[in-house]
Amino acid sequence: MIVYGSSMSPFVRKVLAYASEKGIGLESRAVGMADQDPEFRAASPFGKMPALADGDYRLADSSAIIHYLEARYPEPMLIPAEARARGRVIWFEEFADTILSACGAKMFFNRVVAPIFLKRSGDLEVANNAEREELPKLLDYLESVIPDVGFLVGETLTLADIAVASPLANLGHVDVEIDCARHPRTAAYAERILNRPSFASLVAKERAFLARARA
Numbered sequence: 001m002i003v004y005g006s007s008m009s010p011f012v013r014k015v016l017a018y019a020s021e022k023g024i025g026l027e028s029r030a031v032g033m034a035d036q037d038p039e040f041r042a043a044s045p046f047g048k049m050p051a052l053a054d055g056d057y058r059l060a061d062s063s064a065i066i067h068y069l070e071a072r073y074p075e076p077m078l079i080p081a082e083a084r085a086r087g088r089v090i091w092f093e094e095f096a097d098t099i100l101s102a103c104g105a106k107m108f109f110n111r112v113v114a115p116i117f118l119k120r121s122g123d124l125e126v127a128n129n130a131e132r133e134e135l136p137k138l139l140d141y142l143e144s145v146i147p148d149v150g151f152l153v154g155e156t157l158t159l160a161d162i163a164v165a166s167p168l169a170n171l172g173h174v175d176v177e178i179d180c181a182r183h184p185r186t187a188a189y190a191e192r193i194l195n196r197p198s199f200a201s202l203v204a205k206e207r208a209f210l211a212r213a214r215a
């Protein structure tokens with residue numbers, strides 16, 4: 001099974017960390033933004049990453065891919081069956097994909113993607129505004145729902161934790177630290193989840209790659 005994309009994308013990282021937590025062996029194939037690789041384009045009609053190829057079955061979108069994998073490999077269950085728990089897990093995934101990642105993308109695109117990969121200046125005002133005005137409110141929300149110990153939903157790791165931690169990893173790539181005074185639970189939670197082997201090896205590789213690209 002092949003996953004196309006770069007793990008610096010929170011959506012790709014979410015799929016790779018999820019597969020690692022499930023013990024699903026995936027081959028990660030690097031493609032860049034607007035990549036014309038025909039296999040990738042066949043799996044992702046609009047050229048967005050991630051995309052999956054499982055034999056002749058192809059699928060785009062991190063959530064679609066994860067739902068496919070969860071149905072194919074039910075154990076360990078990372079999307080709970082119980083109605084309320086499942087609803088909460090999908091809420092956190094949506095929050096992470098559409099609200100937290102959108103805010104993070106303003107910083108990541110303008111501080112990293114534009115200058116390093118597109119060789120042009122990013123709009124630093126957009127990035128700084130996202131960091132100062134948008135992000136603190138999102139972290140305030142997380143601070144109100146993250147428990148002192150454990151996970152976002154129930155007693156075990158779920159897709160909710162993987163989805164929320166993934167865009168938090170990008171903050172490290174744009175030199176944004178979660179303020180331990182204002183958001184102590186969120187800071188400890190991010191460290192807890194991102195230190196799991198499923199995330200730690202990906203993030204370490206990303207950091208090394210960015211350090212080389214910036215040098």
Ligand SMILES: N[C@@H](CCC(=O)N[C@@H](CS)C(=O)NCC(=O)O)C(=O)O
Pocket residue numbers: 009010011033034046047048049050060061062063097
């Ligand atoms: N909803 C999609 C979002 C995927 C997405 O927007 N990926 C970005 C990278 S973070 C991308 O490929 N952008 C390139 C483009 O829009 O052309 C998912 O969950 O997979």
